[in-house]
Amino acid sequence: MGQVTATAERTIDAPAEQVRALVADYAETRPKILTEHYRDYEVTEGGQGAGTVVRWKLQATSKRVRDVVATVSEPEPGTLVETDANSSMVTTWTVREAGARSLVRIQTSWQGASGIGGFFEKTFAPAGLKRIHDGVLANLDARARS
DSSP states (O other), X not given: OOEEEEEEEEEESSOHHHHHHHHHBTTTHHHHHOOTTEEEEEEEEOOBSTTOEEEEEEEOSSSOEEEEEEEEEXXXXXXXXXXXXXSSOEEEEEEEEETTEEEEEXXXXXXXXXXXXXXXXXXXXXXXXXXXXXXXXXXXXXHHHO
């Protein structure tokens, strides 16, 4: 059983403070930037940044659905960490200044399966999840520009 990690980054043509506010808005912005891979999205506590609790189903493949209940923390300004209560999955959103623009990074890690299933998970899951994250970042970019 090894650590599996998927990472996606995008430069967004908007100030970091604006993008941070969008990323931290789990009530209004987040449901609008999620791709079709996310179902049944619901804020169960809070809605803005740290202390928020959200749930969703992540349909990574036609056969792979993960039921996520994430609690949000903010260990430092510009970084939000979503920790899943149902698994070892942790997703970290980081927004950094890049001049007048922002660099946004989404990184998801979890403990992979063991054996041959773990080999395939570690080999293929990061690329699939990166594509999902890329879609979310594209939607975030469009939202920041509107």
